[in-house]
Amino acid sequence: MTKLKPWISLSGIGVFAVLLLVIAPLVLSDHWLNNVGKYCCWAIAAVGIGFAWGRGGMLVMGQGVFFALGAYSMAMHLTLETAGDQVPGFMVLYDPLAPLPAFWEPFRSTGFTLLAIVLLPVVVAGILGYALFKRRVKGAYFAILTQALAVALATLISSTIRETGGDTGLSDFKYFFGFVLNDPANKVMVYSIAAALLIVCLLAVWQFYRSRFGELLVATRDAEERVRFLGYDPANVKLVAFVVSALMASIGGAMFVPIVGIITPAEIGAAASILMIAGVALGGRASLFGPALGAMAVGWGQSSLGSTWPDGWTYVLGLLFIVVILFLPQGLSSLPARFAALRRRPTVQPTPAIAAAQLEEVRS
Amino acid sequence: MTAASLVVTDLRVEFSGFVAVGGVSFDAHPGEVRFLIGPNGAGKTTCIDAITGLTRGTGSARLGEQELLGKQVHKIVRLGVGRTFQTASIFDELTVLQNLDIAAGLHRSSVSLLRARRGIDPSIERAVDETGLAGELATQAGILSHGQKQWLEIAMLLVQDAKVLLLDEPVAGMSHDERTATGELLQRIAAERIVLVVEHDMDFMRRFATRVTVLHQGKVLSQGTVAEVQADPKVQEVYLGTAGAATTAAMAVVPEPVAETLKLTED
Numbered sequence: 338m339t340k341l342k343p344w345i346s347l348s349g350i351g352v353f354a355v356l357l358l359v360i361a362p363l364v365l366s367d368h369w370l371n372n373v374g375k376y377c378c379w380a381i382a383a384v385g386i387g388f389a390w391g392r393g394g395m396l397v398m399g400q401g402v403f404f405a406l407g408a409y410s411m412a413m414h415l416t417l418e419t420a421g422d423q424v425p426g427f428m429v430l431y432d433p434l435a436p437l438p439a440f441w442e443p444f445r446s447t448g449f450t451l452l453a454i455v456l457l458p459v460v461v462a463g464i465l466g467y468a469l470f471k472r473r474v475k476g477a478y479f480a481i482l483t484q485a486l487a488v489a490l491a492t493l494i495s496s497t498i499r500e501t502g503g504d505t506g507l508s509d510f511k512y513f514f515g516f517v518l519n520d521p522a523n524k525v526m527v528y529s530i531a532a533a534l535l536i537v538c539l540l541a542v543w544q545f546y547r548s549r550f551g552e553l554l555v556a557t558r559d560a561e562e563r564v565r566f567l568g569y570d571p572a573n574v575k576l577v578a579f580v581v582s583a584l585m586a587s588i589g590g591a592m593f594v595p596i597v598g599i600i601t602p603a604e605i606g607a608a609a610s611i612l613m614i615a616g617v618a619l620g621g622r623a624s625l626f627g628p629a630l631g632a633m634a635v636g637w638g639q640s641s642l643g644s645t646w647p648d649g650w651t652y653v654l655g656l657l658f659i660v661v662i663l664f665l666p667q668g669l670s671s672l673p674a675r676f677a678a679l680r681r682r683p684t685v686q687p688t689p690a691i692a693a694a695q696l697e698e699v700r701s
Numbered sequence: 702m703t704a705a706s707l708v709v710t711d712l713r714v715e716f717s718g719f720v721a722v723g724g725v726s727f728d729a730h731p732g733e734v735r736f737l738i739g740p741n742g743a744g745k746t747t748c749i750d751a752i753t754g755l756t757r758g759t760g761s762a763r764l765g766e767q768e769l770l771g772k773q774v775h776k777i778v779r780l781g782v783g784r785t786f787q788t789a790s791i792f793d794e795l796t797v798l799q800n801l802d803i804a805a806g807l808h809r810s811s812v813s814l815l816r817a818r819r820g821i822d823p824s825i826e827r828a829v830d831e832t833g834l835a836g837e838l839a840t841q842a843g844i845l846s847h848g849q850k851q852w853l854e855i856a857m858l859l860v861q862d863a864k865v866l867l868l869d870e871p872v873a874g875m876s877h878d879e880r881t882a883t884g885e886l887l888q889r890i891a892a893e894r895i896v897l898v899v900e901h902d903m904d905f906m907r908r909f910a911t912r913v914t915v916l917h918q919g920k921v922l923s924q925g926t927v928a929e930v931q932a933d934p935k936v937q938e939v940y941l942g943t944a945g946a947a948t949t950a951a952m953a954v955v956p957e958p959v960a961e962t963l964k965l966t967e968d
Contacts, residue, residue, distance in 0.1 A: 343817070549806055550814040552799050556792045563790045566753070567861065568778035568807035 343547045346625050350539050353626070357532040362525055371596060374528035376636035377535045378593040379613060380629040384538045385585030386617045387628030388545065393578035394558030395475070399483030400586040400613050401605035402490050403458040407587030408605065409494075409501070410457060411594040413441055414450035415510035426509075431499045438500045447514060454591045455584065462583030463576065470572035470579075475561075484607060491606030506601030513595045531592040535629065538585050543625060545581070554578055586613075612639075615654065619661050621668025631668065705765025706730045707752075707782075707865050707895050712760040712770075714744070714751050714919075721747045722758065723919040729865070734887050735897045736906050739916035740939075745899040746787070748916070749867045753777055753784050764865060779807065783863030787870050789850035793843030797834055797853060800842050801825045804857035828859040832886060848879035855886065865895040872905050884909035 361373055382400055389395045416425045423429075424437050443449045465486075469479060494501045501507070516523040545551050553574055557564045561571045594600050603609065612635060620631020635654065643650040665671055707729045714722040722744040729735040737745045751758030754774040762769045769777050791800050798821065805822050806814065821838070829835045832852040837845065842853060851871055858866050868887075872880045880902070887896050887909060900906050906913065906927070913930045915922040923933040930936055 544815070544817075547817045548815050549802065549809070549818055552795060552818075553803055553806065553814065556795060556803050559792055559794060560790055563792070564803075565774045566778055566784060567804050567857070568775050570773075570775045 343543070346543060349626065350536060350543060353539070354532075354536045357536065358529060361532070362528070367521055367524060370528050371524060372637075372640050373633075374531045374596040375593065375640075376633040377528075377531040378589040378596060379616065379632040379636050381531070381535050381538050381589035381592070382586040382613050383617045383620070383628040383632030384535070384542055385582030385589075386613060387620075387622050387624070388542050388585075389578045389582035390614070390617065391622030391624070391628065392546065392551065392554050392558065393575055393582075395575060395579060396477075396480040396614075397483055397579070397582055398480045398614060399485070399487035399610050400582070401487040401607070401610035402483070403462065403583040403586035404590035404593070404609070404613075405490055405494070405600075405605035406457040406461065406590065407454045408590030408594050408600045409507070410444065410450055410453040410587075411591040412507040412510070412600045413444040414447070415513065415594060416507050417441065417445050418514075419509065419511040427502050427505065427507075428499060435499070440500075454587055458583040458587035459580055462580045466576040466579040467572070470575045473572075484610065487605065487610045488607045491602040494602045494605075502601075504602060506599050506604075507594075508599035510595065510598060518595060518598070527592070527595045531596060534588055534592060538588070539625065539629060541581075546625060550574075550577070615658055617668075619657065619669055621670030623667065624670040627668045627670035630670070705767075705864065707897070708761075708763045709748070709752065710761040710763075712748060712751055712758050712762060714747050714756055714758040720919055722751065724760070725916065725919070725921050727914045727921065727924060729895045729897050731864075731893060731895050732891060733896075733911035734891045734909055735895070736910040736913045737897060737899045737916060738901070738903075738906055738913060739922070742918070743916040744919040745916055746869055747919075749784060749869060749897075749899060753782060753867065778861070778863075781862070781864035782867065783858035783861050783865065784867040785851070785854040785858070785869055785871060787873065789847070789854055791842045791845075791850055791853050791857070793841070795842055796838065797829070797840050797842055797845070798825070798838040800853060801828060801857055801860050804860045807861050822860070824860050824862065828856040831859060831889065832856040833882070848875050848883070851875070851883065852886070855883075855890070859890065863894065865897065866890065868896065868898045870900055870902075871898060872900070872902055880905050881908075 357373070357377070362370060365373060382404055386397055386400055389397045420426065424435070428435060428437070444453070469482065474482065495504050497503065498505070510518055512518060513523065513527060516526065518524070518527070545554075553564070553569065557569075557571045557574045564571045564574070590600075590605070593604070613632065616632030616635035617628040618631070619635065620629070621627025638650065638654065642653060661668060665675070709728065710726050712722055712725045713720070725744065725748055727735075727737075737748065739745050747756060750756040752762045752769055754769070754772055754777045758770055760770065764780060764782060767780050769780065769782060772780075792803070795803070798818075802818055802822070802825065805824055826835075829838060832855055834849065834852060834856055837849065842850065845853060855866070855868070855871070871887075872883050875883065884905060887898065890896055891911075898906075898910075910927050912925065913927055914924045915930055915933075915936050917939050922939060923930050923936045925933075
């Protein structure tokens with residue numbers, strides 16, 4: 338039974354992969370496929386948040402920072418690709434004679450861009466995490482600090498219109514590594530890359546959860562001092578989880594750019610970072626599928642309800658958030674397990690670990 | 702077994718002016734169950750905290766050639782010093798096996814952490830046999846009985862292959878039978894390791910201690926075998942209070958297990 342569980346959730350990922358990569362392109366219109374692609378990007382970041390927050394206990398409120406690192410790396414490359422030999426259009430607007438800023442130059446290279454998407458978040462999260470965790474910064478202080486960073490980065494980008502496009506952001510990308518972005522076939526390809534990356538991230542987290550590291554991470558979340566007395570440095574354990582989650586946010590951000598076609602500070606600031614958290618909390622932060630499905634649900638709500646009833650959507654989301662936190666602290670993904678527990682033993686409350694495991698059973 | 706001894710020399714711990722431990726010296730060797738006793742506030746737990754790096758202390762605490770004071774907590778653990786806490790601190794949401802596996806991970810490479818557990822470490826099997834938890838491997842640690850939780854903590858130290866076990870009130874809240882089982886377990890463990898027990902329970906101390914150090918107000922009041930300590934008038938005076946004579950008489954009623962203990966350790 339216990340040995341079977343990981344394989345059950347693995348087949349769950351398989352089903353999810355078939356849905357996203359085979360069924361969705363067949364049945365969905367171009368417009369909706371593009372939307373699902375966008376949700377996939379948020380879901381990738383959410384999977385990382387679930388890892389760091391749900392399993393590692395670090396409330397990462399500033400994942401927008403890492404989302405931005407990936408997104409702007411990609412956006413700068415695509416902007417340069419579109420502009421060709423010329424300086425990007427928005428720069429000329431402010432100063433026709435100005436040269437390309439030095440930090441843009443390396444992003445002409447495909448290899449550098451891809452490397453930056455992976456290495457920038459790893460380096461930044463590595464340094465930041467090392468400094469914070471070694472000094473035992475945790476809880477609300479950690480959350481506020483990461484949130485503040487997201488605000489700071491968004492403000493920085495807003496205020497550097499000439500270098501980064503400011504509030505208008507970067508947009509109007511024509512090519513994606515040589516492919517014409519307007520071509521419907523290429524759009525399906527870009528979508529498929531995002532969906533495949535989401536599956537890869539789920540697989541990575543699945544392996545993490547069943548590994549000894551996963552157990553150690555939960556142990557660190559629940560009793561950091563005790564872990565210290567087992568001879569581990571909890572700072573290192575948390576650092577790994579934080580870096581992995583930052584990397585996932587960056588990958589999500591990078592794919593967001595070609596799919597949505599624009600990146601602005603609004604997509605990475607405090608509100609965006611909190612929205613990422615909200616999806617994870619709704620879905621169930623400690624479960625495998627909860628964060629991804631929660632993020633996709635919030636994304637879907639935003640583009641369906643949010644476009645027809647923009648004022649109401651915020652309230653609906655807020656209300657949903659309150660209801661879930663009050664009655665389902667482990668997120669919507671704990672619902673099936675709750676029902677199952679209710680039917681069997683009305684008084685027993687499932688613990689997160691059990692709830693997650695049971696959910697995985699129910700899903701398969 | 703010629704393993705290293707734990708030698709504490711002139712250990713001092715101050716909390717912003719208040720001297721919690723003022724120059725304590727004692728040593729503990731493999732083969733003996735060493736007890737650290739004293740009234741509340743005597744500095745027993747603080748001594749352990751200082752040795753394990755949880756609080757800052759001055760003086761010296763050596764394990765063999767290694768100085769422990771001034772090192773980080775997890776590095777001291779890696780040198781072979783393990784401890785338990787007054788309240789059982791196991792990972793309630795993980796199973797017994799997972800708890801032990803994490804403890805065993807101390808000696809694993811970081812890369813192997815990324816793999817899932819396959820099978821059970823021989824060290825874990827030995828530890829659960831020793832502590833009587835063999836049937837509970839798949840049990841969630843949170844629902845173990847109080848006594849079993851304490852044994853799980855000791856088993857974790859065994860899996861960790863700690864050379865020194867510092868146990869903070871291991872039998873608090875246990876039933877009489879559980880205490881006996883714990884005491885016998887400690888005697889078995891002590892054959893190859895240093896076991897230092899902080900305890901309030903005098904009956905338990907008398908039955909299982911090989912040597913005793915009595916602390917009072919941060920200083921060593923008396924050291925020696927149970928009989929020697931019991932006979933020390935200073936101990937009778939401060940530790941047993943004004944009713945010293947009567948209590949000493951009560952203490953002397955249980956000499957038999959002590960004799961057994963000594964015989965056991967001689968073997």
